[in-house]
Amino acid sequence: MSEKRAVHMKGIRNQILRTAEKLFLTQGYKTTTIRQIVQDSGITSGSIYNIFEDKEHLFSALADQFMTDAKAKIDKALEGESADRRLVGLLAMELYCTEQNPIVRELACAFHTSPFLMETVIKRHSVLAEEVWMSRRHPRNSSLDTAILISEGMISSYLISFDFSQKMNYDEIRRKVMMLILRAMGLEARESSHLIQYMEENRALWLDLADQVLHHSDETPEEK
Template sequence: MAKSEKRAVHMKGIRSRILRTAENLFLEQGYKTTTIRQIVQDSGITSGSIYNIYEDKEHLFAALIDEFLDDAAKRVGEALADKTPEQRLVAYIAMELFYVEKNPVIREMMYAAHTSPMIMESVIENHAYLAREVWDARRHTKIESLHTAILLAEGAVSSYVLCFDFSEKLDYSSIRKRVMFSILQTMGLDTRETNRLIQYMEENKDLWLDLAEQVLHHSDEADK
């Protein structure tokens, strides 16, 4: 193996160790609490090496979010290969909606992602290919841009993430359905089809949670 190849393999190993360590810390204690110092201590990688690859904690977090999104799309594609593009889109979003309700640490991580313009820009790009089949099958008069539609959809998801921090406990099931209704209407679906897909989302809660668990523990699978 050439020297340059050995260095590339070495750097890949360092990057992987940084990401896996950060992933474990983020999932255990959330985004805010986790520090670069903790990642250094747990990974054995120096802070200089970490900053040589990632500009700061936000960029490291963004790299993990990209991994999660890619893995989520892959798992949805495999599990729902025989379903419609609309059902796959619902599944992709439902994984986040249901898990946000279940897990406060994931909720905090999603809040951090949704309030980072850099991460949200990446999320919109990532979602575009998944939504395009749904988008292209319909005519749109009010919203001309798929990226704009996805941005509005993510705004709806953000409102769902935020509602768990209100002092008053709300009807999360009702809000979740309304969030999905808003997203599907933004994508151009009519009311009848939208309601049918919301029912599909609610009936398959266990599947969405299972897929989300697989995404969040994908590194465990790779280690086996």
């Protein structure tokens, strides 16, 4: 493929992703269709399917960008902080943002009910979780991927609880979910408690970073 064509294809891909992003964030995953993306982007369905196998693969590519952006913002905001705190910050962004935004919550639920999409999440979180263990003297959790999978299951339960007919104590659930995640990854109860306190004390920061990730569409495709 020539360089000119490669640039052209990258531009088309970015246009598709930016259009899909706006639709997903305004009306959710289930409601958004490839036909709508075609209409709003001006890109033919043939061109879209030439790049993305289906809506799930398109959503996965977009979510991967969100996760990459989220980690970059956490690394910048928490520069010099421990890997433990950066991991908690990344998870806190997800928890607090999904609490505040029903559409983001629906998108997160779609992610957690798809094996294909969940595998992407596990791979992403494993990278940062590895950094946590590399910074420690004691041995790495030998089942880290399993711990992350179980952790995502805990988050799934947390997300579903918002649709219960009986309102739950979400502050309490959030704290317990984070405690279970940290303990599953091998952290001691005392340090896990300190990290949860750190998470709660910086709630405004996590929400601000999440808002930045969700509202970057004013950037041009070339900048992405």
